[in-house]
Amino acid sequence: MKNILLTTACLLGLFASTARAEIKLSDVCRIKGQEENTLHGMGLVVGLKGTGDGDSKTTMRALARYMELMGHRIGNDPKGQTMLDELKGVKNVAMVFLTVTVPAGGAQQGDLLDCKVSAMSAKSLEGGYLMLTELHGPVPGDSTVYGLAKGQISIDDIVRSQTGTISGGCQVEKKFQNEFVKDGKLLLVMNKDHATFQMTNLVEQNINRERDFSLGSSNEGVARAIDQVRVQVTIPPTYADNPALFASVLMETRVGRPQTDTTVIINERKLAVIVGADVEIGPVAVMHKNRLIQVGGEQVNQFVEVNPSADTQKPKLAALVDALNTLKVPAEDVIDIVKMLKHKRALYGELIIE
Missing domain, CATH: 3.30.1360 (Gyrase A; domain 2)
Structure with missing residues (x-):
């Protein structure tokens, strides 16, 4: 039997000592x-090991445009359209989406920032190199070039090789500061x-x-x-x-700090409950394995009264949980009891379940 991961007396003391700090x-x-911002862009990665998406028309058009800017123009068909067929079979290139996080304090011209790279449809970016790419601001449609990105891609997780990072891969070209x-x-x-x-x-x-x-x-x-x-x-x-x-x-x-703490947090996976010192509950009687645990209200026979020295007009959830722990009530049952109190509107506070 697992006990609830809550030492009520310790937590209660902790909340009481910090509530007014x-x-x-x-x-x-x-x-x-003073908040983070994101630069973004789309570029081409080359040097892949046959895992690219060169058969994609989008990638082929981007590659043709890049080659044209570098002085290597692709031929046109009779209608004047770029002959993308010349680029068919290119397996070592991929279209990628780039993001760069600008820290809360902004970035100055010349700063180097890490660049996140995500494949559009390539199978893997392992071994890839990002060609020089313009990065724009967080507002869509803003054509201002705030940074230039390039460099060798490092795969963070081999299981997710469609994403990677270029350490210091973005050089800020225009001051970015709110x-x-x-x-x-x-x-x-x-x-x-x-x-x-x-x-x-x-x-x-x-x-x-x-x-x-x-x-x-x-x-x-x-x-x-x-x-x-x-x-x-x-x-x-x-x-x-x-x-x-x-x-x-x-x-x-x-x-x-605020004068009250009326939040209850339950982590069901870890069987943990954190109870704010000021979380009150209505007068309730909880029956568990022939034992009656009573908080507030009139007394009945065969009961275990919770914290008899406390103000019974304002019973606290922490006292109830402490009593349940004393009786070695399983953690799962304690969590269910807290949920039922909330369902019955007898828990006067916010319940957060993680």
Whole structure:
């Protein structure tokens, strides 16, 4: 019999000790403009061992165009169309799709970035070499060339040899960097795990309490929560000439954590349950193998009361799980009981099943 992978007392203590701890602003949000971007392009890989897709008309047209740019023109038929038949039987070339991730801080001209290569229809890219290829920005239709990619392809996983990487294969040709200041303001974007109205208002309050962020004679704070995701921050006059310094100081600002933790996470594969310290449940009685576990409500005969010293008007899920562990209830049964509580609307919190 497997026990549930949860030591309730330890976890409860951990949540209680950290629930009100302070964290840095950079732990819960980012400044808009400081996010990763992707460059993309399509190119040709040569030098394959007969695993290419040279029979594809798309690949043949691309190869003919590339050869034309290099000064080797393919003949035309009587209608003026390129005679692609001359390229039939080419097995060592393949059409590929290229992606390059630009880090959150942007990229400067001359920077070298890793390039991911994915085959369109080739069987394998092993041994292939990417011909010089233009890379464009993340917005479709933008013809600006931000980088040039070329180089020997390394296969990351031999089982998936249709994809590979060119280490430092992209050279940035045009500075790529998002602006982080607009009209004298910064925009904070909450991480998805902290995107709540409670958190954005907490961020607003903590920023406005900083004396160094004063707007001068105005009583208005520099920060304003827009919604559950965004907080707008006006750059104070003292930092007007150095917004980068203000951004650095701002992201180091300490922010109190939310006062409650009402999330329950279940990992069924690992038989693990993590219970927030503030997850409450309705008065329930759970029967398991002739034992009655009761939380809240009126007492009945032959019961095991959970945490009798606690406030029975607000029974906690952690106490119930602890009691189930004490009675050596199997992990699978504990998980099913938690699910049933949620189904019966007796679990007052968010249940996440991974």
